[in-house]
Amino acid sequence: MFGRGLVKGLQVTWREFWTKKFTVQYPDERHPVPERFHGRFVLDGDKCIGCNLCANACPNKVISIGSEKVEKKKFVTSYVINIQYCLFCGLCVESCNKGALKFSNDFSMSQYFYNDLPLVLLDREAPKVLPTAEGTESKASADATGKNKVTKKSKADEEAAAAKAKGTEG
Ligand code: SF4
Numbered sequence: 829m830f831g832r833g834l835v836k837g838l839q840v841t842w843r844e845f846w847t848k849k850f851t852v853q854y855p856d857e858r859h860p861v862p863e864r865f866h867g868r869f870v871l872d873g874d875k876c877i878g879c880n881l882c883a884n885a886c887p888n889k890v891i892s893i894g895s896e897k898v899e900k901k902k903f904v905t906s907y908v909i910n911i912q913y914c915l916f917c918g919l920c921v922e923s924c925n926k927g928a929l930k931f932s933n934d935f936s937m938s939q940y941f942y943n944d945l946p947l948v949l950l951d952r953e954a955p956k957v958l959p960t961a962e963g964t965e966s967k968a969s970a971d972a973t974g975k976n977k978v979t980k981k982s983k984a985d986e987e988a989a990a991a992k993a994k995g996t997e998g
Pocket residue numbers: 885886887888889890891909913914915916917918919920921
């Protein structure tokens with residue numbers, strides 16, 4: 829029985845030796861991951877409005893969002909996920925109706941120290957004044973109006989100077 833088992837085992841080894849290999853030289857080589865893979869989170873800080881929908885949708889309550897009021901508007905200053913307790917269920921990503929939170933294909937999230945595990949997706953200071961598109965636009969239009977005024981004024985000046993010169997000539 830022992831001899832037959834050994835021969836069978838060697839047969840399997842011999843057969844497998846010639847089959848196509850699926851292993852790669854990780855980390856230099858990596859298998860491609862599917863598009864919808866749930867890897868490391870990425871956050872677009874400009875899209876995030878700090879509504880907390882994602883944090884409330886999380887069954888493990890691992891998302892913490894920090895915000896400040898700037899000109900009566902909420903400005904997101906920090907976004908941290910305690911990834912060590914995350915289920916990668918995707919409920920937070922699904923609940924974000926601004927498309928600010930997404931999964932990436934990056935699966936290497938290991939850390940040497942436990943304290944480095946929380947995933948800090950955003951950590952920034954709140955500005956004193958919010959840069960709004962409206963403000964920029966109104967400034968731009970004001971500039972444009974000012975420019976027009978200058979052009980009109982200089983044209984009138986030119987005409988007056990020309991008339992004066994004509995009068996002197998006559
Ligand atoms: S994937 Fe699931 S567990 Fe992880 S942060 Fe999002 S909602 Fe929470």
